[in-house]
Amino acid sequence: GESVGLHLPTLSVQEGDNSIINCAYSNSASDYFIWYKQESGKGPQFIIDIRSNMDKRQGQRVTVLLNKTVKHLSLQIAATQPGDSAVYFCAENRDNAGNMLTFGGGTRLMVKP
Amino acid sequence: KAGVTQTPRYLIKTRGQQVTLSCSPISGHRSVSWYQQTPGQGLQFLFEYFSETQRNKGNFPGRFSGRQFSNSRSEMNVSTLELGDSALYLCASSNGAVGELFFGEGSRLTVL
Numbered sequence: 001g002e003s004v005g006l007h008l009p010t011l012s013v014q015e016g017d018n019s020i021i022n023c024a025y026s027n028s029a030s031d032y033f034i035w036y037k038q039e040s041g042k043g044p045q046f047i048i049d050i051r052s053n054m055d056k057r058q059g060q061r062v063t064v065l066l067n068k069t070v071k072h073l074s075l076q077i078a079a080t081q082p083g084d085s086a087v088y089f090c091a092e093n094r095d096n097a098g099n100m101l102t103f104g105g106g107t108r109l110m111v112k113p
Numbered sequence: 114k115a116g117v118t119q120t121p122r123y124l125i126k127t128r129g130q131q132v133t134l135s136c137s138p139i140s141g142h143r144s145v146s147w148y149q150q151t152p153g154q155g156l157q158f159l160f161e162y163f164s165e166t167q168r169n170k171g172n173f174p175g176r177f178s179g180r181q182f183s184n185s186r187s188e189m190n191v192s193t194l195e196l197g198d199s200a201l202y203l204c205a206s207s208n209g210a211v212g213e214l215f216f217g218e219g220s221r222l223t224v225l
Contacts, residue, residue, distance in 0.1 A: 034212045043117070043203050043216030044156070089156065093212050099146045099205070100169040101212065103156035 023090035117217035138206030
């Protein structure tokens with residue numbers, strides 16, 4: 001399940017620092033946004049989601065922020081660990097669209113020990 | 114609880130051939146979605162099945178088809194393979210919660 005993007009944006013952070021991964025979405029009708037993590041050789045793994053009636057949602061060490069005005073989504077990872085190294089994708093969906101997700105291009109997060 | 118299982122994991126085909134990929138969802142999940150992942154196009158939605166019915170379809174040619182069986186297992190078929198069909202094909206299942214998909218490890222198809 002590797003996500004090999006020759007031109008994937010890369011974010012390199014020091015272990016213990018906070019990471020912020022950004023995503024711009026295109027469809028103003030999207031109601032629902034999700035972040036996925038894909039490690040090398042694996043399929044994407046659900047991290048956290050947020051609905052369009054919210055602007056912030058927190059999970060364990062992760063926070064998602066949604067700015068509908070500029071159609072921007074961000075994922076914040078606190079105290080980044082080596083195990084967080086992966087490719088991160090944002091995805092958008094619309095109500096009544098089942099699981100027809102539109103994925104962003106992905107960002108590669110590299111954590112330096 | 115077993116995760117999403119995809120078979121085969123790797124396969125090589127030649128142009129013009131056809132291929133069938135299989136996906137067994139997590140037990141109890143009735144929704145199965147298929148995505149194509151390539152370096153150039155990223156993750157793209159192919160189709161979704163729910164209770165044996167295609168619920169959504171992405172923007173792929175008719176050479177790409179799928180089906181779901183009564184036990185929720187799903188197959189996708191690609192006919193008349195082209196070089197550009199080389200990709201990682203990912204299956205994901207859901208218990209109904211939209212967006213919270215559980216992905217398999219994928220079937221990597223190489224078309225020569």
